[in-house]
Amino acid sequence: MHKATLPKELETTGLGKTARKDKWLFEPLWTGLGFAIFVVYSTWGALNPGPAGHPYYEWGPYLSPFFSPLFLVKAWPDWWPKILRTPALFVLWAPLGFRATCYYFRKFFYRTYLLDPPGCAVGEARSHNYKGEKGFFIYQNLHRWFLYPAVALVIILFYDGVKAFFFADGFGIGVGSLVLIIEPILIALFTFSCNSFRHLVGGNLDCYSCSFSNRARYQVWGKVSLLNRNHMFWFWISLGWVGFSDFYVRMVAMGIWTDWRIL
């Protein structure tokens, strides 16, 4: 029906083709790099739970979030690949699915890794068949299905966070306790600033003043909308902190770092 034909001077196709003069490459570069580091570390961490009898995912009252809730398998079946014998397997699918279908993550992923587009008003690779989220990426519509387990995970991580204050000799505060209590707070801020959550608590209503429950949901929706404005920030800070929490517990469990007891 409509196709804008452009003279050569104004051509928009071609990877990275743009008349922009600002530093548009900066954001995809740092976020792309940051995320790649996280993926490499978390894959390595999840696949390296440590030797039997001396796991690297727990130490004293601390439990790494990569492995929580902890499902221990007494004996893996022989045919099960050795590299996949890790309790993280039972847990990580949920946050992974939640983040991989997150609306902010989609923006980041399409721009940075799929270069579709690499930046605003920046050209894409020639001739590729773009279907957006109508073709293969239609699974992105399942985001809500990962939201439900993600909410459950917030509760579990809070439980772990509180547990991290109860040592063998009673209540105490270690640096690890603080690391592991900040972590569920950040995860909660990320989870409850989710766009699907915002929709479910009140975004799906058309009339906020029409009933008592709608008025109450309007209040909640307003608060969630405030959080939602910084969803990108919560995404990154919670991602980084989860990685750091695992790293901290691992270092202490391996005996490389000593957990400093404040109380």
Added chain:
Amino acid sequence: MEKLIFKVYRGDSGKGELKEYQIEVDEGMVVLDAIHKLQATQAPDLACRWNCKAGRCGSCSAEINGFPKLMCMTRIDELPKGNPITVEPMKAFPIIKDLVTDVSWNYEVNKTIPPFTPKPPEPDGTWRMQQKDIDRVQEFRKCIECFLCQDVCHVLRNHNKHSQFIGPRFLIRVASLEMHPLDTVDRRELLKDQFGIGFCNITKCCTEVCPERITITDNAIIPLKERVVDRYYDPLAWLIRQLKRVFKPSAK
């Protein structure tokens, strides 16, 4: 007064070039002023569209240094120094001449959206709604139809999906109707199929360029995507609908 180099597109959809001009600029001038000066002094046949010079009419959309902007709202002293300043027409639409593009496709798209259809009035013959019911809709009504968001959207700009995707400007129009407390039409099937909301991959360039600062993606497109999910991709919502049907057979 300072002399700056401008590179302005001269031509049409078939052929053209970025022509270099030296223009004397005063403090506080916007790009549209420079274009007007160019018309007055060096290029009387230069075509550009404008009307209000105040960011209200949405006519003077162009691409300044490669970024979609209103010419009348872009101060020259805010652009990086030392480079020629490029002024090109929007690239998602056919070029009529120089900086003027044919945006009529947008008006055709607009006609395909089922209009506002209010429920019957209350017994006293009036409709009532409260401010908090229409706050969301009012954000979308700020749109000045500059079509910069349509221009930057890669679905239109790079993939030429004009026949399958209505673009961010019209997604916000649909959002303003769907979220309206009095409207009765369900446009979700249209959104999914004919309007092609699935083509949007939430890369948010529309939000970045909107001169009215409408949070197009987060406040309109994502909520619409979620409404489509409600209807087509959420088994829990499906189950609840079925149960409602069983227990309240008269409910629609």
